[in-house]
Amino acid sequence: MSEPTAHQLFAPHEPVTTTRERIIAAAVDLFAEEGFHAVGLDRIIQTVGVTKTTFYNHFASKDELAIAAIHTLERWETHSFMQLIESLSDGSPRSTILACFDALDRWFTDIDYSRCLFTNACIEFPNLHDPVHQAGAEHFANIVTFFQKQAEAAHADDPEAVAHQLELLIAGAMTIRTATGDPHTAARARPLAEALLNTALP
DSSP, rough: OEEEEEEHOOOSSOOOOOOHHHHHHHHHOOOHHHHHTSHHHHHHHHHHOHHHHHHHOOOHHHHHHHHHHEEEEEEHHHHHHHHHHHOOOOHHHHHHHHHHHHHHHHHHHHHHHOOHHHHHHHHHHHHOOOOOHHHHHHHHHHHHHHHHHHHHHTSSSSSSHHHHHHHHHHHOOOOOOHHHHOOHHHHHHHHHHHHHHHHHHH
């Protein structure tokens, strides 16, 4: 059985019907599986079954497609992840923060999708000013924003610092999961997050 696609895993509620949507959905998986630079435009066109003319009717370049793929996966994953967090949290800021690690643990142990398109984008396009790099980095900035809002709601003394520390734990768990295949990295990071909250929250 082939590995499920990102769309099947994270956005079954969002139909992929138009040609543009099919190109993006295919690009998400190809870029995540093999890398942005390793996947040529011909490969994408062949996978979707369109012509180059059709492709350029929707995207000016492969880089423009890469950015669209990153933003699309960000939307898909965020929707799916937030639903899971809500099911695991009692609604309090502290519980919501810790539920992020529980949700990530569910993904790592239950979902056969260990690739991280956002990290790949930052690594393969190392120039901080490159639009593809910036699209990937936006994912991590969104994580900080989410944690900072929760830390503010929990009346932390320094919500921004707490948010960045939690981001390091999340990013570390994601990176080690991708690098080693170890499905338990989020579960191992959770006690560290709990210890951080015990110190940082009143």
